[in-house]
Amino acid sequence: MTEFAFESHDAPTVIRTKRDGGILSDAQIDWVMDGYTRGVVHDAQMSALLMAIFLKGMSTAEITRWTAAMVGSGVRFDFDDLRRDGTPLALVDKHSTGGVGDKITIPLVPVVMACGAAVPQAAGRGLGHTGGTLDKLESIEGFTAEISKAQIRQQLQDIGAAIFAAGDLAPADRKIYALRDVTATTESLPLIASSVMSKKLAEGARSLVLDSKVGRGAFLKTEAESRELARTMVDLGNAYGVPTRALLTDMNRPLGNTVGNAVEVAESLDVLAGGGPADVVELTLALAREMLDVAGVDGVDPAATLADGTAMDCFRALVSAQGGDLARPLPTAAHSETLTxxxxxxxxxxxxxxxxxxxxxxxxxxxxxxxxxQFGAGVRVHRRPGEPVAPGEALFTLYTDTPERFGGAVAELDGGFSVIAAGEPAPEVGPLIIDRITS
Structure with a gap:
């Protein structure tokens, strides 16, 4: 598109079109994405447009063009020339739509590495109430996600994975992502789908598995919305020639026993050592099997990599390659408070x-x-739904470096859990994996 065509549009008209329920044209979408990347469209204007999209939605054609414009705002990695023993690398990635205690990337990537596939993963930081993989990994002393394309290529070739900040991938999305976090527009299906897929389509994976969260802790609360999101993302991936499938998974309750940054890394290390919470292990292995299948890697058992320590070895190699030192203790918060x-x-x-x-x-x-x-901030869940509770027993431990935060955190938990008296029926816990969506 020519510069003249770009400058023939203006932000108020684009905002007004969507505010009034109209359909944005391809030219309007291309212009606003380019303008925002260059600073011609300002944060206040993009905030207004994001809210209009949140309220009015987007058509399939708009979502497709919005995603393409974000992919086109930066570079697109190509690792097709990488080989191992003369065979192209089986490049596959996974993305979660965001959840509470969703630490799965940390044990999952080394499991997939240990099974022979390669994972180029552009990961993100926390958004709203959900944690970010990069925030968690950067709680490891020395670990950096700011690595060059040359280093990503070398790690994929040598050890089979790199987890990195998006950098030059979809820079428009990086700016929009940060803006959504502080403008109450995180729960928009079009914005979630385009954000996820713009980075994933640009990062160089040949296939993709999505974890679309369902329930109270997900960005989209109903199964119907999460299913629509998963289908939208699967269709976007397949349309771009990247075989994509999705699992719908439960996010009514926190995943695992810890929520935060360093506390989730510690729990992930327990999983890689052959232990850890059953739900974290179950989802890690389910996603690993999907990733290996869509990537065409046969004859390996992901569970064996946890039992024999090869996944842990891969994680150590990954962390070391990116400057991290697992021999150093993980950060701990200066203050804690326990609810009994x-x-x-x-x-x-x-x-x-x-x-x-x-x-x-x-x-x-x-x-x-x-x-x-705060790397050390977080919550430890001591009792899971259905487990017995004794009077005075610890239910949650809260961690922070700033104790004045305890009051607000306890207020958020108020009404968010219960202890059922003896003789009353225990809560029903549904399946962790609800459904599977493929092309």
């Missing part, structure tokens, strides 16, 4: 959203773009 049971019985349901917001209040998330997170 006022009476005995059975642990009732735990609202993932309440826990996610509590962790955000404790300092593990951001309230402004670029703000620093």
């Amino acid at each position: 049971a006022t009476h005995g019985g059975t642990m009732g349901d735990i609202d993932a959203m309440a826990v996610g917001l509590a962790v955000w209040r404790l300092g593990a998330g951001r309230s402004a773009p670029g703000a620093r997170v």
